[in-house]
Structure formats: C-alpha cells, structure tokens
Amino acid sequence: MKNFASSLFPPSLKRFFQAQQEANREENPSRQAAPAPVMLSGTPGAGPVVLASPHSGHFYPEAFVQAARQPLDILRSGEDSFVDELAKGAQALGPPLIHATFPRVFCDVNRAAWDLDSRMFHGTIPSFVSPSERGLAGLGSIPRIVADRRPIYRQRLPFMEAALRIRHYWMPYHAALAGLLEAALKQYGFCLLLDLHSMPDALQAGSPDFVLGDRYGTSCSRHLTNVAEQTLQGLGFKTARNHPYAGGYITRHYGRPSTNMHALQIEMRRGLYMEESTRTPHEGFAALTDALTILVEQILAHVPTQKNTHHHAP
Incomplete structure (x- = not known):
C-alpha cells in the first residue's frame, strides 16, 4: 500500500490548490477558532x-451558519450525535478511534471528494468535478440540501469555498483514516x-435497531458481517443488512x-440512546455503549491478531 494516503489526492488536484492558494491567501477567521478537523x-x-x-x-x-438559509436546529438534523462517545468503550479495548469534528452538512466525508452539484456554485468549475446521482440530488461532499430536501444556502457559493472545504476538512479526514488502515x-x-453511524427512528413497527452495510457482501467478508449480526441479535437487537443503508463512499x-x-458500516437507531427531538442522551446511552463494546x-x-503475518480474509 505504498503512499496509500497520498494516492487519494491526484497531482492535478494538488496543482489546482497550489494555484488557487496563490491567488487567494485569505483565511476564514472561523477556522482559526475551530478544533482540529480530525480527532484520534x-x-x-x-x-x-x-x-x-x-x-x-x-x-x-x-x-x-450565517450564510445558511436554515436555522441551526435544522442544519443539525443529519448529525450522528454522540456516536464518537458511544464508541469510547469499544476504543478502550485497543482499536484506534477517529472522528470528524465538523458536521456532514458542512462537508460530507462519506462522499467522493469531487461529488458536487456544479449548479450550486458560481465561477469556473474544474473538469475533475464528477457528480454522482446523489450529488446531483444535492447530497454530495458539499451538500446543497438538508432535512426534507430543504435548501441550505441563500445563494450560490463560489466554487473556491467548496475547494477549500475539501482541502481543509475532507482531505485531512481521509488522509488520517487511510493512515490508520495502512498501519x-x-x-x-x-x-x-x-x-x-446513527439513523433516524423509522415510523414502521419492527424497524431495525442496527443496519449492517457491507455493500451486499463486497466490502467485508461475510463471516465478519455474520459475527456482527449474530452478536447484536444475541443481545436482543433487531438487525437488517444493507437496507436501507448498504454503505457509502467510505x-x-x-x-x-x-x-x-x-x-x-454500522447504523444505530438514535432512539436507542437519545431523544431525537432534543438530541439529549437518555437512560439507554450506557446500555448501547456496552452493546457496542461487546460487539x-x-x-x-x-480477526487476525498476530503481527507481521499475511492472513487471508476470515
């Protein structure tokens, strides 16, 4: 996996940023007070x-927030609140834990970097912008819409704003994640x-507590997905595979x-651990933390635990 992290960023993108940064040296003041984009x-x-x-x-x-058409409460609707905290018990078992400090409505790292709807920007759009169907629907790496398809912005953004978010948020997250996997x-x-991840409570009776997404068996060995499914079911949770969440870009x-x-990808029903309307943890928080730790x-x-060996997939 030589240069795995740097391979995420083609030379053409690096040249684009170098040229743009020479032309635009202004820094966003809010970035100065922001936490590091990635925490480990x-x-x-x-x-x-x-x-x-x-x-x-x-x-x-x-x-x-000032540029957005929607109030903060609506902007937060897609946030996986407290998931990083739910994972702390599992992290104590040894695995490193990485999480983004910025919200997905600002920059969504579970989309390809240049999966953007060019219609939401003004200015020259580089040729490497390549929207998917979801990107064109407003759900790209810089989302155009939020809950109930509400538009986020009052007006079109300069493309440079999107480019800087990709540079300062998307890229550091993926460089860090790739580095952890490489190690x-x-x-x-x-x-x-x-x-x-967390998912909204569904209105239908009997909806799953967890959804396991392995891209229909292509991103993870079926054995490991089976282990996850059987463990969760043994703890009394209702599970589903790949529907409605099969796994995103990551x-x-x-x-x-x-x-x-x-x-x-592991989606957890928000009602298991918090009040969705107020984003307040409730008495189920500790139980779900324990369940995730057991999982x-x-x-x-x-999984293989012996160092410096070359195992085949379980």
Missing part, C-alpha cells in the same frame, strides 16, 4: 480493527474498518476484501 483516540497499528465516526462532528463555523494492514496483514472505497482490507470485543475475537 488510541494508537495507530495497535490492532487490526479501526473505529471511525465520520458524522458526529458538531462544530458549525459561524460564517457557515493496521502493515502490522497484521489485515484490517477492518467499522464505520459507525465503505466502498476502503472495503477491498481481496487485499485483506474490510469495511463494515467490537466479539469481532476482535474473529
């Missing part, structure tokens, strides 16, 4: 499993990313079982 708990390479929470960030730059793969010949990009890199403990029992 634990030690890289400490084990073959990496925990990640890409959507639990809750630092909303003031300039962004695990180097040490153990195997790595597994558990990408942690799962697809990092899940490469043929090279001993696995990725499993990771069971997964660790089924």
Whole structure:
C-alpha cells in the first residue's frame, strides 16, 4: 500500500490548490477558532480493527451558519450525535478511534471528494468535478440540501469555498483514516474498518435497531458481517443488512476484501440512546455503549491478531 494516503489526492488536484492558494491567501477567521478537523483516540497499528465516526462532528463555523438559509436546529438534523462517545468503550479495548469534528452538512466525508452539484456554485468549475446521482440530488461532499430536501444556502457559493472545504476538512479526514488502515494492514496483514453511524427512528413497527452495510457482501467478508449480526441479535437487537443503508463512499472505497482490507458500516437507531427531538442522551446511552463494546470485543475475537503475518480474509 505504498503512499496509500497520498494516492487519494491526484497531482492535478494538488496543482489546482497550489494555484488557487496563490491567488487567494485569505483565511476564514472561523477556522482559526475551530478544533482540529480530525480527532484520534488510541494508537495507530495497535490492532487490526479501526473505529471511525465520520458524522458526529458538531462544530458549525459561524460564517457557515450565517450564510445558511436554515436555522441551526435544522442544519443539525443529519448529525450522528454522540456516536464518537458511544464508541469510547469499544476504543478502550485497543482499536484506534477517529472522528470528524465538523458536521456532514458542512462537508460530507462519506462522499467522493469531487461529488458536487456544479449548479450550486458560481465561477469556473474544474473538469475533475464528477457528480454522482446523489450529488446531483444535492447530497454530495458539499451538500446543497438538508432535512426534507430543504435548501441550505441563500445563494450560490463560489466554487473556491467548496475547494477549500475539501482541502481543509475532507482531505485531512481521509488522509488520517487511510493512515490508520495502512498501519493496521502493515502490522497484521489485515484490517477492518467499522464505520459507525446513527439513523433516524423509522415510523414502521419492527424497524431495525442496527443496519449492517457491507455493500451486499463486497466490502467485508461475510463471516465478519455474520459475527456482527449474530452478536447484536444475541443481545436482543433487531438487525437488517444493507437496507436501507448498504454503505457509502467510505465503505466502498476502503472495503477491498481481496487485499485483506474490510469495511463494515454500522447504523444505530438514535432512539436507542437519545431523544431525537432534543438530541439529549437518555437512560439507554450506557446500555448501547456496552452493546457496542461487546460487539467490537466479539469481532476482535474473529480477526487476525498476530503481527507481521499475511492472513487471508476470515
């Protein structure tokens, strides 16, 4: 995996940023007071499993909030509140935990970097911008819409704003995540990313408590997905696979079982641990923390733990 992290950023993108930064030296004042975009708990390479929470960030730059058409409460609707905290018990077992401090409505790292709807920007749009169907629907790396398809912005943004967010937020997150996976793969010949998310409570009776997304068996070995499913069901939770969440860009990009890199997206129902309307943790928070810890403990029992060996996928 030579230069794995840097391979995420083609030379053409680096040249674009160098040219743009020479032309625009202004810094966003809110960035000066912002926390680091990525936080890491634990030690890289400490084990073959990496925990990640890409959507639990809750630092909303003031300039962004002021430019938004929607109030902060609506902007926060897609936030995976407290997921990084729910994972602390699991992290104490040894796996490093990475989480973004910025919110997905500001920059969504679970989309390809240049998955952007060019219609939301003014100015020259570089040729490497490549929107997917979801990007064109307003759900790209810089989202155009939020809850109930409400438009986020009052007017079009300069494309440079999107480019700077990708540069200062998306890229550091993926460089850090790729580095953690590279360290695990180097040490153990195997790595597994558990990408942690929360999902809204569904109105339908019997809706799942957890949804396990492995891109229909292509991003993670079925054995490990089975272990996760059986563990959760044994704890009394209702589970589903790949519906309605099969895994986003992160799962697809990092899940490469043929090279001993696995990725499993885990969606947890928000009502299990908090009041959705107020984003307040309730008495179920500790129980879900314990359940997530047990889940990771069971997964660790089924992955290679001997260093410097070359294992095939479980």
